Amino acid sequence: MTDLAARLTYACADAFESLGLERKWGAVRRSDRPELADFQCNGAMGSAKQAGRNPREVAAELAERIAGQEDIASVEVAGPGFLNIRVSAQALAVRAEAVRAEEMRGAAPAADRERIVLDFGGPNVAKPMHVGHLRSAVIGDTLQRIFRFLGDDVISDVHLGDWGLQMGHLVSELEDEQPGLVYFDAEYTGPYPDEPPVTIEDLGRLYPQASAKAKSDEARNARSQKAVAELQAGRPGYRALLRHFINVSVAALKQDYAFLNVRFDLWKGESDVDDLIPGLIEDFRKKGIAREDDGAWVVDVSRESDKKEFPPLILMNSRGGTGYHTTDLATVVDRMRSITPAPERMVYVVDARQALHFEQVFRAADMAGLIGEDRLEHIGFGTVNGPDGKPFRTREGGVLRLSDLNAMALEEAGRKMAEADKLPADMPGREREQVAAQVAVAALRFADLQNTRTTNYVFDLDRFTSFEGKTGPYMLYAAVRIKSLLRRAGDEGHAPGDIRVESEAERELVLALDGFGGALLAAREKRMPHILCEHVHGLAQAFSAFYGAHPIAAEKDPARRASRLGLSEAVLGQLECGLNLLGIDVPERM
């Protein structure tokens, strides 16, 4: 069964159609005047304007046509042509029961399901993840959860950055530090040691060192460029090093991602499509898409209609090296070939600052007939800023590592929990740690996701970890309180039963429940997780108001108590489901 808003929209669309007007005017949404109505339809005004009719008359005719619907208690025309609809207590009760019973908690699968590859625009193997990677991880992961929940077929790929100049920096810097390693002996034919010559700390140190030197020293930069060209050309020692770098890096990445509840189907990277690159370049040449320019091979992606300048895409630079434009294109080829059935869409969850890059790649992919430009999508997001409004830095001015950020959140969550001192005295230490981690993850993920994806936001750990306000911890508290309530009622032998919607608080709560499916569909369509956050927060608030207004387990009347317990159960089901879609796990107690 679909939600009330959708059912009412359908009824109104029918009514519009019967008046010879377009169905689209039938859109029904929650009323912004709760004292007047539960839902409203504003289509009478727009459609009347278009058809040259009187809006109030159109509205009145609509009202007459939908008044008989079973869900509807009353319909009124107000103001210039608003349709104010109240639904019956019975309809609300039926909805609440559906939320309680259905696996999807009142939501329904999307109509236009797709086979989607989700590319997380991977972290760079040469450097540890920093705060910026929090966003792609958390937004991308939430999108993959929402997509799957609504029926899309998703293949997620972390897609590591392991092929560009940064690898040249690493190789050459390591050679400076330890020139004696066999990897640097061009005569050596192998085999190479199984033990990596570097630790994750080494990687974290080597790259910034090299990068800093290269910026001021032309010759140093040239050595990195040479190294990466040799790596890409297949020099065995360098390849062996690359393998080590990736393995060391991935082990660390997995820890950070695991902490944040983020998982991928594929751990591919740029280097995985290395063997496709020569063929790709050849293909582009044959098709006449690529042309030579200053020793480089480029693709002109600009168009007549462009308002801004589109620099050509560089397929191969003048030194024979390839960058991420080329690997991204080769990856498209790889996915279309190796994934069956072929993906219908590829979605890239990457920093908004790379918008131009993706526009170039998408155009080139389309030109070469790899996949239509309309099937490629860049889901950009804003930066995580410090209190000064600039991208977040540590006090020393460096970037903050994601692992440090996670640790800070964990510590702060533990501190706040100790302060509140609400955990049962008998809770074992291990469970305490577990709860602290769940609170920390809830804080981080919710804080990030509740922002509109495209805007920047200011990172404020103290605010994010607070149990008050629109925060992850508040959401957990609301859910845990229901668990505790139901557990206690169960202990006393009180079972949830048939839901009746009697009070204003109960009406509001069920109306909140009813919005789940719509919020999910909107979040999916716009790729905007904050819409789901808004819903979950609103639901938690509505439950808290209900909780404050009525006794539930303590209600004396058995039927009413059973109903309220049933309603609580419905709320818990949807709340936990919604939080899980946000990648947030709810503890049993806290």
Next chain:
RNA sequence: GGUCCCGUAGCUCAGCAGGAUAGAGCAACAGAUUCCUAAUCUGUAGGUCACAGGUUCGAGUCCUGUCGGGAUCGCCA
């Protein structure tokens, strides 16, 4: 300089193909606990939606311009 995004309450932010009295959270103030987790709830106060024009019966929302902030603009990713 070109292009794009942003400017809404003291602070952090929502605002859905233009629609009724612009909403949350925090902070402030006033209340609520012999009773289910008060890590909560209820209420009050707080806004010429940067500014100026335009389209419209109606504009925070669409168009134009101005001011302020940010991002980006060929061999880095």
